[in-house]
Amino acid sequence: MNPLYPLLSRIVPADRAAMARAQARQAQLTKPAGALGDLETLSVRLAGVFGSEQPAPQGAAVLVAAGDHGVAQDSVSAYPPEVTPAMVMNFLTETRAGPGGAAVNVLARTLGARVYVMDAGVDAELPTHPALHRAALYQGEQRRGTRNLRFEAAMSPEETYALILAGAALARRAIEDGADFIVPGEMGIGNTTPAAAITARLLGLDAAEVTGRGTGVDDERLAHKVGVVREALGRSPVTDPIAVLAEFGGFEIAAMLGMMLETAAQRRVIVLDGFVEGSAALVGTALCPQMGDYLFPAGHCAERGHAVQLAHLGLKPMFDLGLRLGEGSGGVLALPLLRAAAATLREMQTFEEAGVPG
Numbered sequence: 001m002n003p004l005y006p007l008l009s010r011i012v013p014a015d016r017a018a019m020a021r022a023q024a025r026q027a028q029l030t031k032p033a034g035a036l037g038d039l040e041t042l043s044v045r046l047a048g049v050f051g052s053e054q055p056a057p058q059g060a061a062v063l064v065a066a067g068d069h070g071v072a073q074d075s076v077s078a079y080p081p082e083v084t085p086a087m088v089m090n091f092l093t094e095t096r097a098g099p100g101g102a103a104v105n106v107l108a109r110t111l112g113a114r115v116y117v118m119d120a121g122v123d124a125e126l127p128t129h130p131a132l133h134r135a136a137l138y139q140g141e142q143r144r145g146t147r148n149l150r151f152e153a154a155m156s157p158e159e160t161y162a163l164i165l166a167g168a169a170l171a172r173r174a175i176e177d178g179a180d181f182i183v184p185g186e187m188g189i190g191n192t193t194p195a196a197a198i199t200a201r202l203l204g205l206d207a208a209e210v211t212g213r214g215t216g217v218d219d220e221r222l223a224h225k226v227g228v229v230r231e232a233l234g235r236s237p238v239t240d241p242i243a244v245l246a247e248f249g250g251f252e253i254a255a256m257l258g259m260m261l262e263t264a265a266q267r268r269v270i271v272l273d274g275f276v277e278g279s280a281a282l283v284g285t286a287l288c289p290q291m292g293d294y295l296f297p298a299g300h301c302a303e304r305g306h307a308v309q310l311a312h313l314g315l316k317p318m319f320d321l322g323l324r325l326g327e328g329s330g331g332v333l334a335l336p337l338l339r340a341a342a343a344t345l346r347e348m349q350t351f352e353e354a355g356v357p358g
């Protein structure tokens with residue numbers, strides 16, 4: 001049996017009747033018709049997720065999965081692979097302001113989201129820390145970093161399934177802790193290369209159309225990176241979504257896919273951050289189109305290939321701040337907009353209640 005079958009079979013479409021009631025309610029609220037713009041669309045989609053025309057989502061969590069990549073030895077990033085474990089320590093360190101000194105920690109602290117960090121296969125001996133979650137090991141060793149997708153499959157099928165299920169388990173934990181919004185996030189030097197390969201294969205595009213500068217590579221490195229993605233795609237003809245993920249993917253991308261599937265299965269909101277997160281979302285909707293009902297893209301991301309991912313998903317981002325960080329940082333920034341959208345349905349008066357002539 002497909003090890004994902006029990007998870008996939010729990011994902012049902014959003015509640016269309018609740019969405020229709022929310023749409024009708026938006027029309028009665030005290031504002032000119034349509035005047036809340038995209039907040040109205042978001043509020044109706046949230047009604048579908050929570051099965052209520054007055055959705056009341058509570059907690060939020062950002063789940064940052066970290067992994068290393070064989071291809072990072074291949075000059076595809078502007079930074080060395082040692083940054084990945086160093087940033088994991090930065091996510092966990094105590095600072096004067098509180099736990100964690102990275103952008104995602106600060107944004108989450110500012111906006112009231114809880115941060116969970118996951119070692120999905122980082123190439124370093126990380127110390128035990130109460131806030132550091134290890135990927136559940138399948139029978140055998142968890143490798144520290146994937147193989148180089150340019151020459152061979154990045155992950156085995158067993159590793160791929162193990163990481164998907166580990167990501168699902170962490171999302172389950174965060175939901176048990178009270179999260180109704182799950183923001184999958186990632187850290188992994190080199191990971192815009194696997195994300196580009198996955199996106200190119202699943203959308204049938206050329207490497208050059210979806211390969212961007214990541215951490216900021218120059219023109220020469222970008223041309224080399226496009227060549228690496230093209231070689232990887234030329235090496236393997238796979239099109240099955242899980243095979244594509246295993247062949248070109250990353251441990252943290254597989255973990256984020258698991259987080260997304262579990263969040264959809266539990267009818268909570270998946271707040272979608274950038275391009276690397278988008279590659280996991282493409283695998284998810286290829287496996288299970290209904291997962292798209294639970295996806296809420298945060299901001300437009302400056303990475304080449306992000307716009308085409310969202311166009312394929314048929315979803316519009318909420319803002320454009322030129323972000324290209326990852327970590328789930330953009331997703332955390334979207335939380336106030338999503339909360340505000342739900343609050344309009346719950347708390348605004350109707351024309352009739354307020355005695356305003358409609």
Ligand SMILES: O=C(O)c1ccc[n+]([C@@H]2O[C@H](COP(=O)([O-])O)[C@@H](O)[C@H]2O)c1
Pocket residue numbers: 076077078079186187188189190191192193213214215216217273274275276277301303324325326327
């Ligand atoms: O997800 C994105 O949109 C995104 C865009 C550019 C960079 N990143 C982050 O930068 C790293 C990947 O960039 P690179 O150049 O090493 O492939 C990784 O740690 C990601 O979190 C992430």
Ligand SMILES: Cc1cc2nc[nH]c2cc1C
Pocket residue numbers: 079083087186187188215325326327
């Ligand atoms: C410093 C640094 C922080 C990051 N956070 C996500 N990707 C990153 C890449 C670098 C290089």
